[in-house]
Amino acid sequence: xxxxxxxxxxxxxxxxxxxxxxxxxxxxxxxxxxxxxxxxxxxxxxxxxxxxxxxxxxxxxxxxxxxxxxxxxxxxxxxxxxxxxxxxxxxxxxxxxxxxxxxxxxxxxxxxxxxxxxxxxxxxxxxxxxxxxxxxxxxxxxxxxxxxxxxxxxxxxxxxxxxxxxxxxxxxxxxxxxxxxxxxxxxxxxxxxxxxxxxxxxxxxxxxxxxxxxxxxxxxxxxxxxxxxxxxxxxxxxxxxxxxxxxxxx
Amino acid sequence: xxxxxxxxxxxxxxxxxxxxxxxxxxxxxxxxxxxxxxxxxxxxxxxxxxxxxxxxxxxxxxxxxxxxxxxxxxxxxxxxxxxxxxxxxxxxxxxxxxxxxxxxxxxxxxxxxxxxxxxxxxxxxxxxxxxxxxxxxxxxxxxxxxxxxxxxxxxxxxxxxxxxxxxxxxxxxxxxxxxxxxxxxxxxxxxxxxxxxxxxxxxxxxxxxxxxxxxxxxxxxx
Numbered sequence: 001x002x003x004x005x006x007x008x009x010x011x012x013x014x015x016x017x018x019x020x021x022x023x024x025x026x027x028x029x030x031x032x033x034x035x036x037x038x039x040x041x042x043x044x045x046x047x048x049x050x051x052x053x054x055x056x057x058x059x060x061x062x063x064x065x066x067x068x069x070x071x072x073x074x075x076x077x078x079x080x081x082x083x084x085x086x087x088x089x090x091x092x093x094x095x096x097x098x099x100x101x102x103x104x105x106x107x108x109x110x111x112x113x114x115x116x117x118x119x120x121x122x123x124x125x126x127x128x129x130x131x132x133x134x135x136x137x138x139x140x141x142x143x144x145x146x147x148x149x150x151x152x153x154x155x156x157x158x159x160x161x162x163x164x165x166x167x168x169x170x171x172x173x174x175x176x177x178x179x180x181x182x183x184x185x186x187x188x189x190x191x192x193x194x195x196x197x198x199x200x201x202x203x204x205x206x207x208x209x210x211x212x213x214x215x216x217x218x219x220x221x222x223x224x225x226x227x228x229x230x231x232x233x234x235x236x237x238x239x240x241x242x243x244x245x246x247x248x249x250x
Numbered sequence: 251x252x253x254x255x256x257x258x259x260x261x262x263x264x265x266x267x268x269x270x271x272x273x274x275x276x277x278x279x280x281x282x283x284x285x286x287x288x289x290x291x292x293x294x295x296x297x298x299x300x301x302x303x304x305x306x307x308x309x310x311x312x313x314x315x316x317x318x319x320x321x322x323x324x325x326x327x328x329x330x331x332x333x334x335x336x337x338x339x340x341x342x343x344x345x346x347x348x349x350x351x352x353x354x355x356x357x358x359x360x361x362x363x364x365x366x367x368x369x370x371x372x373x374x375x376x377x378x379x380x381x382x383x384x385x386x387x388x389x390x391x392x393x394x395x396x397x398x399x400x401x402x403x404x405x406x407x408x409x410x411x412x413x414x415x416x417x418x419x420x421x422x423x424x425x426x427x428x429x430x431x432x433x434x435x436x437x438x439x440x441x442x443x444x445x446x447x448x449x450x451x452x453x454x455x456x457x458x459x460x461x462x463x464x465x466x467x468x469x470x471x472x
Binding site for chain 2: 029032033034035039040041042043044068069070071073074077078081082083
């Protein structure tokens, strides 16, 4: 009886090897509902900045890459038991996650940007006395509070889109938002003609974390080295800059 | 144009949803029948084992059963064979939903078998029927009649429970609707489409259930 059940279960499963000696293929997993980093378009293709980065890395390693859409919560468990080789899903490096998986060098640094009317010519160093809109509970709220504290008036919003609405109506002088989000808003409805990012995006590891990186299984040392080498190469040869401009240029 | 592409994906997802639900229902009915017969036989060990498994599955959230099978089975099998073995998301979804459906169905079947008068089986014995003939010719057709309303309910629950297979990466209707909603920033449109499709399938199911109910009751003249 046991044997029969055993055989039946075996039939239902597909067998495959995890660790190939040479890296010939990399199975990437991501949760593709986070444009512009990863999303699925109308033709059912997974697309986005992360995917283009991964493809560029695979070209360097000369490996075949596959991409698979998974639920965000099951990404790290799947990686740990070997269902996939790597996770690239706008995944921020945190201490908690580093206990479970290994991370490559970061390939994207999250940054915040002040958005304000171009004609006001604000400076990042001189926001004293201004009213600033931020999203409630975001790292950006903590940043503004930590850096400017009582020198500015902070207005918090449940959604960043509401903060932008108040920027247009004049209730706030500037909005602090994630840079990609700010850029998407600037592109909408000719907002670009009146509003712009104050100076340049702000990068702060203390508040925004060490950046997004690719996660791999802790045992996959070869893969980690290969990915890091490839990442350094595409950063040096201009491929990375080209992709970055394509997705995040203002 | 964009709308068409996503609509097609949702329809493909609908097929996956229906496939998972049908496979799980067939598997679940078999599990339920086995469970019901094990629970009513004399052997104490078999009876307690079956009752225990049914108790555990009925007591756990569906999601947990699914995760145990999808992640747990992969880990256990990998440990046994000393190399990684993949459990396909489809198989895991069907087995998990089938087990859940089956453990509830076993109770429906048990009730249905108990509802048959003992005189019926005794009459079968008196006529010289074998145990198997009594089961297939006398018990099953009558139990079926009592089980249909309960099974119909379970089917509707199962159909909606299939949405949890999204969490193990299966591209079912709910998953596709979520993808379309996040890419186009139009959650309302696509979730509404998914809701309409679910309602369409459930109302169609109701018709089929009614057909079987009438068929199973056709020998009763009141």
